[in-house]
Amino acid sequence: MRRSFDEEFSALAEGMFARRPEDFPPGAFTFENFMWGAAIVSSRAYGDDEDGSFLAVPPLVDFLNHQAGALQLTRFGNGIVAYAHKHYDKGEEAFINYGGKANAQLLSQYGFLIDGNADEAVFLRLGEHLLIEEPLADQKRGLLEQLFGDGVDADTAILKLARRPREWLGLLLPVVRALALTAEDEVPENAWDLQAPQQARLEDAKARLAEGWPSGGISERNSLGLRLQISEQELLAEALVQVAERKEEALAMG
Numbered sequence: 722m723r724r725s726f727d728e729e730f731s732a733l734a735e736g737m738f739a740r741r742p743e744d745f746p747p748g749a750f751t752f753e754n755f756m757w758g759a760a761i762v763s764s765r766a767y768g769d770d771e772d773g774s775f776l777a778v779p780p781l782v783d784f785l786n787h788q789a790g791a792l793q794l795t796r797f798g799n800g801i802v803a804y805a806h807k808h809y810d811k812g813e814e815a816f817i818n819y820g821g822k823a824n825a826q827l828l829s830q831y832g833f834l835i836d837g838n839a840d841e842a843v844f845l846r847l848g849e850h851l852l853i854e855e856p857l858a859d860q861k862r863g864l865l866e867q868l869f870g871d872g873v874d875a876d877t878a879i880l881k882l883a884r885r886p887r888e889w890l891g892l893l894l895p896v897v898r899a900l901a902l903t904a905e906d907e908v909p910e911n912a913w914d915l916q917a918p919q920q921a922r923l924e925d926a927k928a929r930l931a932e933g934w935p936s937g938g939i940s941e942r943n944s945l946g947l948r949l950q951i952s953e954q955e956l957l958a959e960a961l962v963q964v965a966e967r968k969e970e971a972l973a974m975g
């Protein structure tokens with residue numbers, strides 16, 4: 722982050738500031754002041770999408786602190802509305818929600834952390850934590866690009882692993898399976914087919930349970946294990962369907 726601020730400031734200083742010193746006096750347009758401005762924008766500005774388009778620092782609304790469970794700001798036309806998620810007594814501090822951010826994001830953007838943050842997550846970077854290696858590197862890259870969609874570059878993509886497995890299981894498993902491919906005949910035509918073995922395992926667990934305890938040969942402990950496996954597989958299957966639907970929607974929207 723610091724490096725990107727350094728680079729941005731150098732580009733401005735060598736370009737715009739150097740060309741127009743009468744508009745950008747060197748005494749005011751220092752790196753220190755630039756960093757102050759960047760911190761103000763990062764911690765107080767509100768944008769209406771992930772890219773931070775149409776950023777604004779809305780007066781008064783920027784006094785509101787973050788609390789999990791409060792509501793995020795809503796944009797209506799040219800205005801910004803902060804809705805209360807509960808009744809506030811006179812004098813009580815009102816909160817908004819800065820969005821489901823992990824502690825690393827909260828720390829770098831706002832300078833604070835939340836103990837036991839329900840939105841805590843780790844980020845796995847392709848090319849750093851997960852490597853696309855031979856054999857079949859080109860096929861793996863193609864499958865990953867299909868899984869990530871939206872023109873994401875497979876060599877630099879980032880996977881977010883949040884506390885709620887539903888948010889990532891459906892994508893992480895096929896990605897890891899794609900990276901683990903070793904033989905040409907294992908390469909599926911469609912990357913989403915890499916989820917299929919889960920369905921087979923679910924059917925297998927159900928069949929074994931149907932034959933088993935208490936009448937058949939498996940113990941109560943094994944039966945419990947199978948039940949857990951089934952609910953886990955069902956949860957996963959549900960997550961996979963949701964991810965596939967989202968991908969299809971994104972594709973349909975071009």
Ligand SMILES: C[S@@+](CC[C@H](N)C(=O)[O-])C[C@H]1O[C@@H](n2cnc3c(N)ncnc32)[C@H](O)[C@@H]1O
Pocket residue numbers: 764765783784785786787788830831832833834
């Ligand atoms: C948009 S401003 C909120 C108003 C700010 N507290 C003020 O005094 O002007 C965001 C900043 O408030 C602080 N902040 C907001 N929510 C917080 C929280 N839950 N715990 C600690 N600091 C928080 C952080 O310093 C953050 O960068």
